[in-house]
Amino acid sequence: MSTTIQFVKYQGTGNDFILLDDRNETFPVSKELIAHLCHRRFGIGADGLILLKNAEGYDFRMVYFNADGAEGSMCGNGGRCTVRFAHDLGIFAENTRFIAVDGAHEAVADSEVIKLKMSPVKGLQKQESYDFLNTGSPHYVTFVDEVAKTEVVTLGRTIRYGDIFGPLGGTNVNFVEVVSDNHLKVRTYERGVEDETYSCGTGVTACALSSHAHFGWQGPVTIDTPGGSLCVTFQEIAPEVYDSIYLIGPAKRVFNGEVQVS
């Protein structure tokens, strides 16, 4: 027997998601089904799928799955798109508080721009050729001369599955070029999509904090990704411990649809 599923497609700087209103808990979660829906040839096509659920004490809960169908860690752009979705559903007017896999988040929906408060970050590990930090998702950050000439997929995949991060569940991998003070260009290989995406919200957040650790930038940091520009603000509350981190940028509805699943 086949079922019809109503969905809405959103994108935040080109990181695209299938959003489902699952407040009635009817979506039949399965890795195969989610991977199928995210497939760009056989399904709707997306970098991930997000369920918006009820959550006591919050406006809603965000449950994020990567395109491979597995539940992911925090997704910054997905968080911004979920806030836009909740706003479109009439769940809140301007300010919201919701819960995700990494804890509580606050956000503001102001015209097309969503300002999302990220979880505090501590434990930025500076290595000789890269930094590693967790901004809700794990991120490897490395500075390069020209991101346009970087083999993002080949190098990203090697690092994600390599001896250091492979056994730890892998990592997202960001290649960063300094444009000028407080201005970066970033390209990201995303774990769970297993490809370069147009933008990664937790990734650009990691790159902004990494730039603070290397160059003492205070922000706001503007980050150009292949899908558009984002802004990150933050405060360092102790050496290399960050709070009041905000990821700011557009999140847009692309289309509504329905899909048959058997």
Ligand SMILES: N[C@@H](CCC[C@H](N)C(=O)O)C(=O)O
């Ligand atoms: N696109 C996301 C990152 C999603 C998490 C990641 N793929 C993982 O599970 O490691 C973002 O915008 O932060």
